[in-house]
Amino acid sequence: MLKNINKTISLLAAVATVVSIVPVSANAATKEIKSQEGDIYNAIAYKDGEFYIGGKPNKKDEGAYFFSDGKYKELDNLDSEDKVEVYGTKYAEVKDGEYFLDLSNGKVSDDEIKNKDLDSVGVNLRSSIKYDNDGRYDDTDAKDIKEVTELPKAKFAEGWYAAQYKTKSADTNINGGATSFNVYTDKSGKYIDADYNLGKIKVQLDGGKTANVENTNDADNNVRGAVANATVIGQDSSNIYRLATITIKTTNGIAVTGIGGLTLGTETTAFTQSSDKTSVTFQVIQVISKNQYSKGINGIKYARTVTDYIVCDKNGKKIDLLSEDQKAFTVSDGKLINYKLNGNDLEASIIELKNKSSLYYVELGDNDNITVQDGDNSVDVDVKGNLWALSDDAVSKFDSDGNFDKVYDTDEEYNDLSVYDQDNLIVWNSSDEIYSVISKKVESEDKTDKTTNTDKNTTTNETKAGWVSNNGTWSYINADGSKFKGWFGSDQTWYYLDENGIMVTGWKQVNGQWYYLDTVSGLMKTGWFNDNGKWYYFDASGAMQKNTSIGGYKLDANGVWVG
Secondary structure (H helix, E strand, O other): OHHHHHHHHHHHHHHHOOOOOOOOOOOOOOEEEOOEEOEEEEEEEOOOOOEEEEEEOOOOOOEEEEEEOOEEEEOOOOOOOOOEEEEOOOEEEEOOOOEEEEOOOOEEEOOOHHHHHHHHHHHHHHHHHHHHOOOOEOHHHHHOOOOOEEOOOOOOOOOOEEEEEEEOOOOOOOHHHOOEEEEEEOOOOOEEEOOOEEEEEEEEEOOOOEEEEEEOOOOEOOEEEEEEEEEEEEEOOOEEEEEEEEEEEEOOOOOEEEEOOEEOOOOOOOOEEOOOOOEEEEEEEEEEEOOEEEEEEOOEEEEOOEEEEEOEOOOOOEOOOOOOOHHHEEEEOOEEEEEEEEOOEEEEEEEEEEEEOOEEEEEEEEEEEEEOOOHHHHEEEOOOOOEEEEOOOEEEEEOOOOOEEEEEEEOOOOOEEEEEEOOEEEEEEOOOOEEEEEOOOOOOOOOOOOOOOOOOOOOOOOOOOEEEEEOOEEEEEOOOOOEOOEEEEEOOEEEEEOOOOOEOOEEEEEOOEEEEEOOOOOOEOOEEEEEOOEEEEEOOOOOEOOOEEEOOEEEOOOOOEOO
16 A cells, blocks of 8 residues: 555656646636847757757847757857758757757767668668568568658657568559558667558448458458558657558459448549449548557568548548648647648648448548748647647647637747747747747756746746645645646646645546546546446547447447447
8 A cells, every 4th residue: 555655646746847837727827928139040949948049049149059047058060040950859950960959958969860860770670671571572672771761740759760662573462563562660670561451441342242351462252452642641659640542442343332331422422433333442541550460461560450541521421631731730649630821821620530330430620720920930830749820919729629729928929939848939030039938947846946047038936836645635736825726737647636626536527528537646547447347438638438439349328338
């Protein structure tokens, strides 16, 4: 019992360290950004109040600076107008890789960090493929060290890479006669062949027969599947998301009459049939697991799970995405977001991934529009995949409810922004020579005199915020001494404090949704959970699901798995 109590205290203390010096919560009042004089050309926000800033900051000469703890350190060999981009988990890449600034410590290196990283990934992948390959890939090609490219990901996140391998032979029965396969890998060389597994696509055939197409190699009832035109649009820690085209074709001349329980016809506009109706083509969003399946195909590993969501509604009507550009997507907290920028008009929507029996389809969820100041310069994606926008009077974030919510009001009009997260960002307007930095450095709970940046655009506060225990209950004390109420946490670590500021455990209904908070630590449950022999499923937001199916498992009106 004592061990469990100590574990709980440690967990609560760990969560407390991520709280802002000036706490910002969903129900907190919008704060105002105050400008200061300075001509900023480019900047990159990083965690713990650390930034790259190029230009002429307040009372500084023109140059390239590392900004940390409220102090500007001028960087040797770098110029104020150098092209700067985010690279990896902690770097600012300068001059197309000529220099790299480590944003965690302010050190500049002329080492070819990016090229070395990519070369290392290629070597590790070659080792894995060479060892595993047993006939799926061309022998000579499998021995080569491949040039790999980074897959789209959230800023500073650890991501996967892509390479292509030539097929062993041009067999028209294998993935429609494809001459190469897409392979995705992590840094260590752990990889998946992304063009093999299709999950399971139910196909209806003329005469009342059905087939289940599970991969791009094998046939079921003389029906084969092929995937083409694959474009990766995002990833998170568990999955890779990509747009692709799937073709289902019979090899015996039998007509395809339906997909996923839908009968094909004039109303099912998402599907294109051949003139003889022996093949049908449709666009999908594939969710591909980064975990390897325990078995392989010709020695090569493939994804444990793949789900193909047809870009249509539940009736088979084609859904028009806001944009199919690779850069028009981001993944945040398990949600896929699609956005389109037309001049200064930014529109964003959540793409809901749904299923109804054997049909997997999409819905465009709630969407919102906002007018930004200066096109691409006024739009950014943070480390968690959240979409941010800079308008004439506010810095806003596209939230999980499909709305652009103001996070900060602005006292002046800014054109550019760089966001690491809600507590570390910079906005600037070079024309008017103004800028403002919002920064937070994570401190341990026992350091009570916590001071952030000392410039006038940042905030200095003394706080003793933290978790406190009273007669077996837990509360979180804000900087002003009041108790925090509502949802509290970050990433996947969330707690709920009731109207009295007491941490809730067990079942709790909030705004009509049911949640389950661990009875030992109060940690919000996600995924499958067994409560007294009954299974429930909680989505990424923690909300209990009901009257639906999850992975083929049916949940009743009370959220209980019934079959």
